[in-house]
Amino acid sequence: MNAVQALLAKTHYQRLEERCLERLFATRFNGKSLLDIGCGQGKYLRLLSVYCPRLTGVDANPEQVDALRQEGFGVSLPEELSLRKYDILLMSHIVEHLSAKDLVAFMDKYLPMLEDDGRLIVITPMPGIRFWHDYTHVRPYTPQSLGMMFGILGGPVAFRPRIKMVLEEAWFFRDSWRLRNNRYYFPPPPGDAGSGARHFRCLILIVNVVLAGLHVISGGRLGKLASWMGVYRRTDIAESR
Known part of the structure; x- marks a missing residue:
């Protein structure tokens, strides 16, 4: 992990x-x-x-x-x-x-x-x-x-x-708050490996990491x-x- x-x-x-x-x-x-x-x-x-x-x-x-x-x-x-x-x-x-x-x-x-x-x-x-x-x-x-x-x-x-x-x-x-149920949150479909899709998945991950950090810092009070x-x-x- x-x-x-x-x-x-x-x-x-x-x-x-x-x-x-x-x-x-x-x-x-x-x-x-x-x-x-x-x-x-x-x-x-x-x-x-x-x-x-x-x-x-x-x-x-x-x-x-x-x-x-x-x-x-x-x-x-x-x-x-x-x-x-x-x-x-x-x-x-x-x-x-x-x-x-x-x-x-x-x-x-x-x-x-x-x-x-x-x-x-x-x-x-x-x-x-x-x-x-x-x-x-x-x-x-x-x-x-x-x-x-x-x-x-x-x-x-x-x-x-x-x-x-x-x-x-x-x-x-x-x-923690998290971006969910977006098509880019799941494994990409065949042929959807373009740079735009990769960048969007990376953006979702960054947002979710920031939200997870807020949850940890607040002791679980934010979420x-x-x-x-x-x-x-x-x-x-x-x-x-």
């Missing part, structure tokens, strides 16, 4: 998500038990293992589960997961792959695994053109839409999870809104007492 590629990669919003989540566990959730739901290739298992004495992952991909088990992580397929309690449930880039009805069923499956005063952490992309670049995305969710699902915002809804969660904190993450992270607290136990 050359210097330009490294700079552009540094401005990806998921880098900011990782740093924010690590700070959260280092300061507030250090020593808590964690279930990483949809742990994928184990990025957060590796990142948070130093803070969580009891760390478990679950994923529907058997190949990824086998690979993480070989690394020494306690990872299960959904049908293998034992019904134990955790202090923290993490759903990172999961909810956007589910329809509203499927999301409620998903929450009803996993939220009962939370301790009485447990926390749910949701990380998900914001609506926008880039959201649809991942063809497996079903729909975006915002703090407001999840608030309506949990009944926090009220409103007539056909179904909501059995366990109620209330939003405690939220963070928003930005990508296009890309994702958000929310910490939700379980409230149904306290309300029933």
